[in-house]
Amino acid sequence: MGARHVIVRGSRWLVGDGRALNVWDDKWLPRPLFFKPITTKSDEWANLAVGDLIDCQSATWRIDFVREVFLDCDAELILSIPLYDSWPADKLIWHYHSQGFFSVYHMLISDTMANSGSSSVAVNSLWRAIWRCNVPPCTRLFGWRAAKGILPFAEAISRRVLSFPKGCSICGHMEETDTYGLLECPFASQIWQGCDFDAPPLGHSLLYHC
Numbered sequence: 443m444g445a446r447h448v449i450v451r452g453s454r455w456l457v458g459d460g461r462a463l464n465v466w467d468d469k470w471l472p473r474p475l476f477f478k479p480i481t482t483k484s485d486e487w488a489n490l491a492v493g494d495l496i497d498c499q500s501a502t503w504r505i506d507f508v509r510e511v512f513l514d515c516d517a518e519l520i521l522s523i524p525l526y527d528s529w530p531a532d533k534l535i536w537h538y539h540s541q542g543f544f545s546v547y548h549m550l551i552s553d554t555m556a557n558s559g560s561s562s563v564a565v566n567s568l569w570r571a572i573w574r575c576n577v578p579p580c581t582r583l584f585g586w587r588a589a590k591g592i593l594p595f596a597e598a599i600s601r602r603v604l605s606f607p608k609g610c611s612i613c614g615h616m617e618e619t620d621t622y623g624l625l626e627c628p629f630a631s632q633i634w635q636g637c638d639f640d641a642p643p644l645g646h647s648l649l650y651h652c
Contacts, residue, residue: 457523458530460492465511468492470532471519476626480615481512492532495520501527515613515628588620595623 454477455463455470463470469477470492490511497504502525509517572585587593596618600606610618612629624630 453534456533456535457492458526458532459498460494460496460532462532463492465490465492465495471516472523473519473626473628473631476622479512479516480613480628481516482616487511496525498529501525513613519628588624591620593620593623595620 453469454472455468457463457470460470465487466479466483471477471479495504495508495511496502503521503523505521508520512520572589573582575582575585577585584593591598596606596608596610598620600608608617609615610622610627613627615622615627618627625634
């Protein structure tokens with residue numbers, strides 16, 4: 443994966459006046475790695491701009507409107523975003539800040555694992571890194587299973603069990619993949635926010651201690 447692609451995947455918009463940002467299509471929520479609402483887009487609000495959610499006179503979010511449009515998990519996240527009464531232009535930023543190295547490492551490794559032409563050397567290096575981590579054996583096993591993509595998330599189970607629902611049983615998102623369940627689900631994000639890391643890339647907690 444090229445450097446430009448890494449930057450695009452790890453970047454999101456910092457909300458200024460919000461006028462140039464489409465609520466559904468642009469990456470503006472502080473929710474790695476997805477950065478978008480979980481709420482399903484409706485025809486009524488298809489062209490909604492982030493600026494439409496803001497009361498410019500008071501420099502606050504339109505709380506009732508936000509709660510009307512979005513699921514609770516999205517609404518709470520939106521209302522936690524600070525606003526500026528000077529109304530600067532929206533700014534594209536790198537989300538991960540001081541822990542950027544580990545987030546980039548995760549992106550490179552995850553793409554390597556997903557690529558059928560991946561080097562066996564890179565894959566073996568990942569396994570060695572996991573098993574050498576100074577963490578309890580159960581944590582190493584969890585990391586190994588996460589890297590192999592064999593954790594029992596709904597999307598993986600649905601490939602083996604006919605008609606098994608793929609949606610997240612916690613938040614209702616349409617597809618519970620390993621990345622979504624570990625990183626992007628708002629409830630998983632809340633757990634990561636209680637940790638010492640600025641960003642929760644897959645395997646971060648393991649690699650940090652290696």
